[in-house]
Amino acid sequence: MxxxxxxxxxxxxxxxxxxxxxxxxxxxxxxxxxWWPGDSPLEIAVGAILTQNTAWVNVKKAIDNLKSYGMLDVEKLFLADLSELAALIRPSGYYNVKSRRLKNLISVIMDRYAGDLDALLSRDLDQVRTILLGINGIGKETADSICCYAADKLxxxxxxxxxxxxxxxxxxxxxxxxxxxxxxxxxxxxxxxxxxxxxxxxxxxxxxxxxxxxxxxxxxxxxxxxxx
Ligand code: SF4
The missing domain is CATH 1.10.1670.10 (Helix-hairpin-Helix base-excision DNA repair enzymes (C-terminal))
Structure with missing residues (x-):
């Protein structure tokens, strides 16, 4: 049918x-x-971008790299060189695109919320979703993954x-x-x-x-x- x-x-x-x-x-x-595996809202938000068009096993390798270099931190991600970030997330595929997308998210957190991801995620669902969808490289599935799993919203x-x-x-x-x-x-x-x-x-x-x-x-x- x-x-x-x-x-x-x-x-x-x-x-x-x-x-x-x-x-x-x-x-x-x-x-x-x-589900979703992650020790913090930031790890979940990063994973939601890295999982675009790839299997989770590859995302896990990229997140492990970020963790092992102490990079799962808003300020460190903000200061990181784009090529350095791309190298760390390389296992997740499309690493040049995804490093830019991560930077786009992190820039919004730094510029509009003084580096405080919780300040963004604590807004109401429509506001969080609208802000995320306004970030280049974040579509509906990624935005809703962050809203649901990182922000605990419906x-x-x-x-x-x-x-x-x-x-x-x-x-x-x-x-x-x-x-x-x-x-x-x-x-x-x-x-x-x-x-x-x-x-x-x-x-x-x-x-x-x-x-x-x-x-x-x-x-x-x-x-x-x-x-x-
Ligand atoms: S969801 Fe399961 S039962 Fe339904 S079509 Fe797919 S494999 Fe078959």
Whole structure:
């Protein structure tokens, strides 16, 4: 079945229980996700930029490099030479682009919040999201990852795994729109930051373990009996 995004919205408005149903199944399968790994909001925000277009294993290597050189610090990142920063994050791929994106974020924190990331993250969700989306190189998925996991705010993160799984269950078309899928979940889930954090993680787990881009392991997947 192929549904366009507008049809998806109509369908889900008839059944707002879909997000909670998916969450219940996956929570019972995976338990607490523990996602996002990170010792501080800054580490999570840096990881959200580094994970763009790469696997987490590569991000971890880049973060470990930053940690081992004592660079997970706003002021040190601000003062770091761009090429030095690029060398440290090289394992995450696209390191020249990502070093500039990190610098863009850090410059906003320094220039507008005197180097205090918490001063930025403690604003209300709409303000934080708008500020982040105004930074060159930070799109919706990255901004919402920072809002949800670094700032503990109710921003549901939508990614390619989420879209793929919904598409394969006839709930979103290939022309999926980020905001529509996000609203579907934000309207259907309880207002719990742990639910938001875990459900995004579960979609990533299912997408990596069972619902691969070229192969579906439905018989082993926790969502195998969940069909609409
Ligand atoms: S692997 Fe199959 S059951 Fe699992 S999410 Fe993908 S389509 Fe659904």
């Amino acid at each position: 192929s549904l366009n995004t507008r049809q998806t919205l109509r369908k889900t408005s008839l059944n707002d229980s879909i997000p909670s149903e998916i969450y219940a199944i996956l929570a019972s399968h995976y338990g607490a996700s523990g 921003a549901f993160v939508v990614d390619a795994y989420t879209a793929r799984i919904l598409q394969r269950h006839g709930l979103a078309d290939i022309r999926w729109v980020y905001d529509d899928i996000q609203s579907m979940f934000q309207q259907g889930l309880p207002p719990s930051i742990e639910v938001y954090k875990d459900l995004h993680a579960y979609f990533v787990f299912v997408g990596k373990e069972f619902c691969l881009s070229k192969r579906m392991l439905c018989l082993e997947c926790p969502l195998r009996d969940w069909m609409h």
